[in-house]
Amino acid sequence: MTASVNPGGGVPGLAQLPEGQAGCRLPVKVLQFGEGNFLRGFVNWMVHRANAEGLFGGGVAVTQPRPTGKPNLEKLKVQQGAYTLLVRGLRDGRQIEEREIVSVFARMIDPYEEWDAFLALADSPELEFVVSNTTEAGLAYRHAEWNPGVPVASFPGKLTVFLYRRFVTFAGDPGRGLVHLPCELLERNGERLLDIVLRHADDWQLSDSFKRWVRESNRFVNTLVDRIVTGYPREEADGLFAAWGYADPLLATAEPYHLWAIQATDGLEARLPLAQAGLNVRWVEDLTPYQLLKVRILNGAHTMMATLGLADGLSEVREAMEHPVWGPVWERTLRDEVLPGLPLPRAEAEAYVNSTLERFRNPYIRHRLTDIAMNSLSKWRTRLLPSLKAYSQAEGKIPSVIGQSLAALIWLYRPRDAYPEGGAPFEPRDDEALVEAVRGAWAPEPDGGGRYDLARTAANILRLEAAWGEDLTALGGLAEVVAAALAARAGGQGGRTRSGD
Numbered sequence: 001m002t003a004s005v006n007p008g009g010g011v012p013g014l015a016q017l018p019e020g021q022a023g024c025r026l027p028v029k030v031l032q033f034g035e036g037n038f039l040r041g042f043v044n045w046m047v048h049r050a051n052a053e054g055l056f057g058g059g060v061a062v063t064q065p066r067p068t069g070k071p072n073l074e075k076l077k078v079q080q081g082a083y084t085l086l087v088r089g090l091r092d093g094r095q096i097e098e099r100e101i102v103s104v105f106a107r108m109i110d111p112y113e114e115w116d117a118f119l120a121l122a123d124s125p126e127l128e129f130v131v132s133n134t135t136e137a138g139l140a141y142r143h144a145e146w147n148p149g150v151p152v153a154s155f156p157g158k159l160t161v162f163l164y165r166r167f168v169t170f171a172g173d174p175g176r177g178l179v180h181l182p183c184e185l186l187e188r189n190g191e192r193l194l195d196i197v198l199r200h201a202d203d204w205q206l207s208d209s210f211k212r213w214v215r216e217s218n219r220f221v222n223t224l225v226d227r228i229v230t231g232y233p234r235e236e237a238d239g240l241f242a243a244w245g246y247a248d249p250l251l252a253t254a255e256p257y258h259l260w261a262i263q264a265t266d267g268l269e270a271r272l273p274l275a276q277a278g279l280n281v282r283w284v285e286d287l288t289p290y291q292l293l294k295v296r297i298l299n300g301a302h303t304m305m306a307t308l309g310l311a312d313g314l315s316e317v318r319e320a321m322e323h324p325v326w327g328p329v330w331e332r333t334l335r336d337e338v339l340p341g342l343p344l345p346r347a348e349a350e351a352y353v354n355s356t357l358e359r360f361r362n363p364y365i366r367h368r369l370t371d372i373a374m375n376s377l378s379k380w381r382t383r384l385l386p387s388l389k390a391y392s393q394a395e396g397k398i399p400s401v402i403g404q405s406l407a408a409l410i411w412l413y414r415p416r417d418a419y420p421e422g423g424a425p426f427e428p429r430d431d432e433a434l435v436e437a438v439r440g441a442w443a444p445e446p447d448g449g450g451r452y453d454l455a456r457t458a459a460n461i462l463r464l465e466a467a468w469g470e471d472l473t474a475l476g477g478l479a480e481v482v483a484a485a486l487a488a489r490a491g492g493q494g495g496r497t498r499s500g501d
Contacts, residue, residue, distance in 0.1 A: 031061050
């Protein structure tokens with residue numbers, strides 16, 4: 001067997017250990033779109049726990065939703081699906097540190113190179129569930145031509161072709177539908193996924209019987225996920241590997257806290273017995289309270305930290321929390337700018353804020369702001385825009401820090417020639433068309449002197465409905481707040497918004 005990539009300086013790789021060689025030989029019950037840290041530290045860990053308790057008895061087939069996921073998939077193949085999860089933090093006031101080798105991946109399929117193998121999985125009678133985490137940007141409709149012999153770019157497009165293959169294979173058997181559990185942080189994510197699949201079916205003129213089978217024999221369930229899962233701990237890795245006696249390039253770290261709220265109360269729990277395995281999985285009739293608390297407080301704070309923190313040279317969540325200037329700002333902003341717009345009991349929301357701030361201070365987690373900043377445009381729209389609008393409507397003015405975070409996002413996404421000479425531009429990991437639209441909306445001064453008109457720039461970008469879903473210049477005062485914040489940042493780099501001036 002080929003040994004795993006060894007970042008541990010002579011320490012053997014996970015693939016060289018018996019635990020890493022066994023792999024998962026259980027039947028595939030779950031198809032997973034997404035090979036990244038979050039699903040490995042959340043859903044896959046839960047399946048691993050349920051299997052260990054003898055409650056589920058199923059493996060996972062994982063496929064990457066975009067070509068950039070290929071390196072992780074290749075590492076998983078080398079390690080036969082095994083990887084290490086390190087859970088560290090506070091539990092009931094006590095510091096804990098727990099390490100597990102998770103082995104639930106029975107298949108690793110690259111849909112861009114193994115499209116036929118990916119579609120063939122649709123023929124499996126054991127398959128029951130589909131899970132995904134493709135970020136908010138991934139759960140979106142993108143037009144594609146019907147060509148079932150070629151991989152579709154988007155996750156919902158791939159899923160539609162997959163479901164059509166399953167429909168044909170089993171001749172529309174209603175008992176062969178799948179349960180879809182999207183983990184993307186969007187309200188009504190299951191319903192949204194169903195709508196996109198049906199839109200593709202309409203585009204491709206697939207049969208009415210197929211569309212009826214999708215609606216009636218499949219279940220697209222709204223869910224909410226809550227756990228901080230960080231990436232590979234680069235600075236600690238060598239020391240950890242030396243202590244463990246093996247190296248693992250897929251090592252992920254996570255906090256002890258976890259919650260998966262699933263909007264289904266009609267017996268689905270018996271098929272996916274995660275709560276029975278002692279996990280914090282809640283089967284509920286209404287996700288709204290969980291959704292509002294999670295997205296607006298925890299995720300909203302993360303996006304504020306990522307935009308403002310990166311613009312001011314910070315790199316990690318804990319560093320941002322401990323910063324002498326910014327640290328108090330996050331707490332004050334949550335209490336003063338976010339909580340007033342939440343239609344929930346104040347005491348309940350305050351309690352969630354307190355637990356969230358404690359989670360952010362976890363001494364073990366190195367949660368990089370650059371990871372949080374992935375797809376920041378869609379994240380800001382989903383996580384912070386509702387709070388900004390609610391506050392503005394209630395108070396008659398723009399919330400200061402939330403407004404500054406929007407300006408910081410625009411500042412990070414500025415054109416490369418707007419960086420000072422010798423400065424390294426921030427490279428967004430976001431929808432390329434939207435990034436270019438934001439950069440293209442920066443308005444040069446008419447005198448041709450190499451400067452940008454920040455008031456016009458702010459207005460231009462706020463009008464980009466493709467980014468925000470609406471014209472944000474309609475929010476009175478927002479353009480002025482953003483322009484002023486941009487001007488302050490431009491002043492901080494010598495009053496120049498273009499290199500070489």
